[in-house]
Amino acid sequence: MSIPPLPEGEPAPTLADPHQLLEGYLDYYRRTLLRKVAALPEEELRATRLPSGWTPLELIRHLQYVERRWLNWGFMAEQVPDPWGDRGTGDPKDRWQVPEGMSTRQVLDAYTAQCDSSRQVTSAAKLDQRASVGGRFATEAEAPTLAWILFHLLQEYARHVGQLDVWWNWPLAARGSRGERWGRWIRQRMGVGQGWWKTRGRRPGRVRPGTVRPGRVWPGRVWPGRGAVGASSGSFCWPR
Template identity: 50%
Template sequence: MQTPPDTGPLLAGPPVGESDPRALLLGYLDWYREALFRKLDGLTEEQLRTPVEGLGWPVLALVKHLGWVERRWLRWGFLAEDVLGRPPGGTPAEWRIEPDEPTADVVAAYRAQVERSRAITAAAGLDEPSAVGGRFPTPEAAPPMGRILFHLLQEYARHLGQLDAARQLLDGVTGP
């Protein structure tokens, strides 16, 4: 029996013919950023905000966490800006949504951080080292932009896989 042709794209992310490492890293990072919201689409406010049984965190907290990840690696890390690397309350606060914390505010904070991240990555070469200070105390500890982008990609890939599991537990839906 012959399998019908797949009508979706051959590869998700940047164009199939893209081979430039910078374009691939930034293209896939943007694809994952957009996939985050595709995977949340259709969830109710309650589903977004209630910790998922078996995981212990609400899916909206993943949006919050990824915004802090971008801030930690690009602003506090790469630029050594004098900003917090974690919210008050540390890591647990990244994975918690407070009752008085509007969903729109969590999404807006994430989107603002992504725009800041895009500006930072647009201005730096892949081989440009991170500034010393902030997250990286010495030149030896300061990775280049390309290494940071690669780390961000694996962070998004891992967490969006977790989001697939969370979504399946919530309503059985998974997808690109």
């Protein structure tokens, strides 16, 4: 059976070196992220369509700091000023924010500069090398290998680029009264302290924890009782 056409920019299927595969897929997700946001006008980059409130520009800045925290501050133990600068108050539990007055070009330039810095870090080290101590990690027991960090970054990128797809297809973006009606339906079903993806079209109070079935996604719509956004895996994870 022949290999089906690969997505644009994905590493070649003949690539076998683990180091090159990890770096190659990280670059693939970086390019995919930039390609998706390049099609958006300025007002959309700073707009939110989700109840959690994040915007595409905030997502880009978050991923810039994710790489900085794990590779510069974490693996290299560099003394990074404000490692949680993507969070408004510097608190890791705070939501993502872009500083007041920071332009889109500045956000994108800072992100691409961080990607360049990350490549220099990963290309010069071996996968089994442990992170240095004195930065993010205080002891050798806490320090992960470069291989673990790269795998972690890959899952982080895969999740966030997927969330950007959710942002594109969110029902609040649908025009007309029908899109607004589905948006109200989802907000009503969310509740406090309960993930909306577990309601699955059931009545409040009838949700059993952990009972999530795979569903189906239609562009711009979420159909009650037929599946929730991001349901190919049967679940959806909010940004972290």
